[in-house]
Amino acid sequence: MTTTHLLDQARATLATADSKLETLKNIQPYLIDLSLRENPVGSAIGQTLADKLAILPRLRAFGFTNISLGTLDYAMPDDLEVDDDFMIWLRDHKVDMTGCFAFTALGIAAADGTFTPDPSQVKLADYGVPNTVHEIYLSKRGMANNYDLPTLRRSLPASVKWLHENVRGDNGGAPRILINIVDGCDAFAESLETTCEILALLATLPIHGVTMEDDRGTFLPFQVGAYVAVARSFLPRPLKLLVHIHAGAGFENASVIEALLNGADGIWGGLPKRAAMIGHASLAELIANLVRVGNKNMSVYQLDELLELATGLQELDDNGAVPDDLPVLGRNAYRLSLSFFEQFADRFMDLPPGKIGGSYGYRVCPVVSDPPVIAGRLAEVMGHPATAFDDTVTRQMIRLMRQDLRAGQRIAYDEPSALMDLYKRAGGKLAVATASLQWEGNLYE
Structure with missing residues (x-):
């Protein structure tokens, strides 16, 4: 095969990737925020009534129009x-x-038609919540002690x-x-025929969609x-199709992208990472990643x-x-x-922190950090601009860190006191400009 043919194949391969990227750049994802529930479920403390009353207006102000209470x-x-x-x-x-939404469970229709x-x-109905994510199970384990398949068939239309x-x-x-199949992936893996049925x-039911x-x-x-x-092949639009992916094996955000590329309209989840397990594909991560690919529709959010x-909610x-x-x-x-x-705003696939409300900080790692990083961290700790730190001194700090490691010394130089000691050993003469500025890494204030 000639180089020309190989190059044509390469272009075709990348064209497929570009097509997927265009889908992500143009999608208007249907999002339901669960910061009032998903995150507290897996948290160490949870939320009080006062917490929830304070959170709800913040979610609305951020731009969410669909919120689970x-x-x-x-x-x-x-x-x-x-x-x-x-x-x-x-x-x-x-x-x-x-x-607003609330999650509910399936009502049961008996064989005689009683519901x-x-x-x-x-x-x-009593609380006046206007919408619901109505949960069902399809796998054998999920249906056990809840209902059997004939009961599910009867109960769905009645519910x-x-x-x-x-x-x-x-x-x-x-x-x-929205009918939520809690064990959706399990159901597909276990019985394709039943799931598709x-x-x-x-x-055929008067629903908004399926998750x-x-x-x-x-x-x-x-x-x-x-x-x-x-x-999606069974649920034509305008029916919505959403997913919710927990972080069990580290696939969650990639799984969401695959879902969107294969016909999903969006996801539901909390804005923070915290979730019922060790985390989930959060709305914050999806929004950030869609900003990363250049999706202009994310401008509806603050x-x-x-x-x-x-981070504050978590x-x-x-x-x-x-x-x-x-x-x-x-x-x-x-x-x-x-x-x-x-990361730079003008470089493909970068997401500099300023685009999502953050700013850069610096972290000294003795094996890899270079003079700009060391100067940046000194600026945070000492209160002087990074340009105030001489390149000769920062390079000497690198040499000393290497020497210390070779001598068997393990020192966390990123800690302010250790960094100051290193700076002085390297010949640094500046004093701390602001004694209270022992920076602890809050990038978002």
Whole structure:
């Protein structure tokens, strides 16, 4: 094969990638924010009623129009949760709940046609929440102790009918009902025929759409993409198709991208990374990555507040810091250890922190950090501009770090006191300009 033929093949391969990129650049993702529920579920502390009342207006101000207020289909429904108190407060204080959702469970239709709504459905109607994500299970494990397949077939139309008859939707219209297949990926893997049968049934019902989960985060991105493509073939637009992907094996954000490329309209999730497991494909990460590819539709969100809001919500839920090395959202995501790693607005696929409300910081790593990084970190710690630190001194600091390691000394030079000692050993003469400026890495203020 000639070089010309190989080059033609290369162009064709990259054209496929460019086509996918165009899809992501132009998509207007349908997002449902779950920062009031998804993040507290996996957090060390959770949210009080006062917390939720403070968070809701911030989510609206950021730009979210679809917001889940909480979950009503939890165990022991007679023992209320904060989510109940929150929705009751909103109802009693006549707060506009347009665009709001709550999660509910399937009501059951008996063989004789008698229908019993789930307690969560009754609460949804009583609390005045206009829309719902209505949850079902399709795998054998998921359906065990809940219902069998014949009962599911009977109950789905009856449950949707009850919701339409008893729930007042946005602006007095019909409720938006999204059927969530909690074990969606498991169901596809276990029984394609049964899953497709239920999807075909759902396509005939008066619903807004369907969502499906990888609830343990164990399926590979190409599997998620394939399942979404099959689901889309049974659920023609304008029916919505959303996914929710947990972080079990580290695939979550790639799985979301595969889902969008294979016909999904969007996702639901919290703005922070924290979730019911060890994390999930968060709205903050998706929004940031769509900004990365040049999606102009993300301008509907207050992007200059993204990092501060996402990290602040997680810190509230956990009463602790966001993990340092979390991609996009962690403290070290935009702390340069080597100046070569800096991202620029005019370079393809870069996302400089300023685009999402952050700024660069610096982190001294003895093996790799170069003079610009060391000068930047000295500036943070000592309060002088980075240009005040002589290149001769910063290079000597590099030499000393190498010598220390070779001598078996392990020192965390990024810590302010260790950095100052190193600076003085290298011949640095400047004094700390601002004694209180012992910088601890808050990039978002």
